[in-house]
Amino acid sequence: MNGTSLQYRIVIGLEVHVQLATETKLFCRCRTEFGQPPNTQVCPVCLGLPGALPVLNEQAIALASRAGAALHCEIASFTKWDRKNYFYPDLPKGYQTSQYDLPICANGYLDIPVGIEGGDSIDDAPVSQRMRKRIRILRAHLEEDAGKSMHDEHAGRADSRIDLNRAGTPLLEIVSEPDLSSAAEAKDYMTEMRLIMVYLGVSDGNMQEGSLRADANVNLHIDRDGTTVATPIVEIKNLNSFRAVERAIEFEVERQKSEFLRTGLTKGQVPKQTRGWNDVLGQTELQREKEEVSDYRYFPCPDLVPVILDEAYRDRARQDAAGTPTYYRDQLIETHQLRAADAEVLIQQGRDSVEYYLALIANGATAKRASAWMLQDILRYLNDKGVSIGEYPIQPPKLAQLLKSIDGGRVDTSQAKQALTLLLEHSDWTAEQSIDALGIVRVDDSEMDTLCDLLLSENPDVVEKVKAGNAKAVAALVGQAKKRNRNADPRVVQELCLKKIAERS
Numbered sequence: 001m002n003g004t005s006l007q008y009r010i011v012i013g014l015e016v017h018v019q020l021a022t023e024t025k026l027f028c029r030c031r032t033e034f035g036q037p038p039n040t041q042v043c044p045v046c047l048g049l050p051g052a053l054p055v056l057n058e059q060a061i062a063l064a065s066r067a068g069a070a071l072h073c074e075i076a077s078f079t080k081w082d083r084k085n086y087f088y089p090d091l092p093k094g095y096q097t098s099q100y101d102l103p104i105c106a107n108g109y110l111d112i113p114v115g116i117e118g119g120d121s122i123d124d125a126p127v128s129q130r131m132r133k134r135i136r137i138l139r140a141h142l143e144e145d146a147g148k149s150m151h152d153e154h155a156g157r158a159d160s161r162i163d164l165n166r167a168g169t170p171l172l173e174i175v176s177e178p179d180l181s182s183a184a185e186a187k188d189y190m191t192e193m194r195l196i197m198v199y200l201g202v203s204d205g206n207m208q209e210g211s212l213r214a215d216a217n218v219n220l221h222i223d224r225d226g227t228t229v230a231t232p233i234v235e236i237k238n239l240n241s242f243r244a245v246e247r248a249i250e251f252e253v254e255r256q257k258s259e260f261l262r263t264g265l266t267k268g269q270v271p272k273q274t275r276g277w278n279d280v281l282g283q284t285e286l287q288r289e290k291e292e293v294s295d296y297r298y299f300p301c302p303d304l305v306p307v308i309l310d311e312a313y314r315d316r317a318r319q320d321a322a323g324t325p326t327y328y329r330d331q332l333i334e335t336h337q338l339r340a341a342d343a344e345v346l347i348q349q350g351r352d353s354v355e356y357y358l359a360l361i362a363n364g365a366t367a368k369r370a371s372a373w374m375l376q377d378i379l380r381y382l383n384d385k386g387v388s389i390g391e392y393p394i395q396p397p398k399l400a401q402l403l404k405s406i407d408g409g410r411v412d413t414s415q416a417k418q419a420l421t422l423l424l425e426h427s428d429w430t431a432e433q434s435i436d437a438l439g440i441v442r443v444d445d446s447e448m449d450t451l452c453d454l455l456l457s458e459n460p461d462v463v464e465k466v467k468a469g470n471a472k473a474v475a476a477l478v479g480q481a482k483k484r485n486r487n488a489d490p491r492v493v494q495e496l497c498l499k500k501i502a503e504r505s
C-alpha cells in the first residue's frame with residue numbers, strides 16, 4: 001500500500017422492513033394503530049402467555065404476495081413459519097415467528113433510475129432511452145415485529161419501560177442482493193421501494209412512524225497489488241429515513257477506508273459487525289458482534305400450519321400488483337407525452353394524484369394543459385392547505401369542463417384561473433356558471449362577423465399589409481376589437497379577419 005489513494009468498489013445490500021397495512025396483527029386480533037397509549041393493544045397471543053395460540057391474518061398474506069408480485073418475485077405455492085429464538089426485553093415470547101428456508105417470495109428485482117445513455121439528465125429522455133439499474137431481490141419473508149423499549153424517557157428517572165403495542169405487527173422483510181454501489185443508489189432504491197408499497201396499499205409508508213426501515217450491509221472491495229480484497233461486512237441497523245440511509249452509508253465507506261489503511265485487515269480476519277446509526281453525531285457506532293445464523297436456533301413453528309397458495313391466488317396477487325409507479329410512468333410519458341421531469345413530480349404526489357390527472361384527460365382535457373394545471377394551480381392549493389388530492393374540492397369532470405373552455409376559445413387562461421377561484425368558493429357551481437359569473441358573455445357569430453367587417457373597412461392600411469404578406473399585422477385589429485366589445489375572443493377576431501382579407505384578394 002502506498003499513500004491514501006485507494007481503488008475500490010462499494011458493495012451494499014439492503015434489508016428493508018415494510019410494515020404491512022393490516023388492521024390487526026399477524027397472529028392475533030389486536031389492532032395495529034400507531035400512537036395509542038402503551039400496552040393497550042395487546043392480548044395473550046402477542047404477549048406470549050402460555051397456552052395462547054396464534055391464528056394467521058389472511059390479509060398479511062395477500063399484501064405480502066402483492067408486494068412480491070410487484071417486485072417480480074416468484075410467489076411460493078408452499079410457505080411455512082419458523083421460530084427465530086433470541087432473548088431481548090422487547091420480545092415477550094423469547095422468539096420471533098418468521099420464515100427461514102421457505103419465504104413467501106423470492107428471486108425478484110427492482111429497477112432504479114440511473115440517468116440516460118450519453119448524458120446525465122433523465123428529464124427529457126423517453127422511457128426507452130432512460131437507463132435503469134436492476135437490483136436483484138433475494139427474498140421477501142413475513143415476520144412479526146418486536147415491541148419498543150423506551151430508555152430514560154421520563155425526566156430525572158433512569159428507568160426503562162416497554163411498550164408491546166407493536167409486538168406482533170406484520171412486517172415484510174425484503175432482502176436485496178449486494179447490487180447497490182453507492183449511498184445515492186441505496187437511497188433511490190429505498191425511495192422507489194416505498195413508492196411501490198404505498199401505490200399498492202401494501203403499507204402506509206410512513207417513515208416517521210417506522211413503517212419502513214432498513215438495515216444496510218456495507219463493505220468495500222479494494223484493489224491491492226493486482227488482486228481484490230474485501231473489508232469486513234458491517235451491518236448498519238434501523239435506518240428510518242432516506243437521509244439516514246444515505247448519510248450512514250457515506251460515513252461507513254469513509255470509516256472502512258481509513259480502517260483498512262490503518263490496519264490492513266480484510267474480510268475473514270474480523271467477524272461481521274453490527275453498528276447503529278447515531279443521527280445526531282452523524283456516525284455509526286459499534287453495537288455487538290453479529291450473531292451467526294445458527295445462534296438463532298431456527299426451527300419450524302409447531303403452532304402454525306404451513307400456508308398453501310394455489311395458482312389462482314397467486315394470479316390474483318399479480319393482478320392486484322398492476323398499478324405500480326412504473327406502470328403509471330409509462331402511461332404519463334409514453335401515452336400522454338409528458339416530460340419525464342413533470343411526470344415524476346406527479347408520480348411522487350401519489351397514485352390518487354395520478355388518477356386525478358388521468359381522469360381529467362378521460363373527461364376531455366388535453367394532456368398538456370391538464371398537467372400544467374395539476375403541477376401549478378392544484379399542487380399549490382394542496383400545499384397551501386396541507387390537504388391531499390382526495391380533499392380537493394373540485395372533481396375532475398368539472399375541472400376538465402373548465403379546461404376545455406380554454407381550448408374552445410370561450411375563455412383565456414387568466415379568465416379560467418379566475419373561474420377556478422370561483423369554483424373553489426362555490427362547490428355547487430358548474431364550470432359554466434363560474435364563467436358566466438365573471439361576466440364573460442359569448443359573442444355570437446353574426447355579431448363577430450359585423451365587428452370584423454367594420455374593423456377591415458376602418459383599417460385599409462392593415463388590410464394592405466396583410467395582403468402584402470405580413471399576416472402578423474392583423475394583431476393591430478385585435479386590440480381595437482377588444483375596445484369595441486370586451487367579450488370578443490382574440491383568436492376568433494384574428495382568424496375571421498384573415499379569412500375575410502383572403503376572400504377579398
Ligand SMILES: [Zn+2]
Pocket residue numbers: 025028029030041042043044045046047168
Ligand atoms: Zn394480540
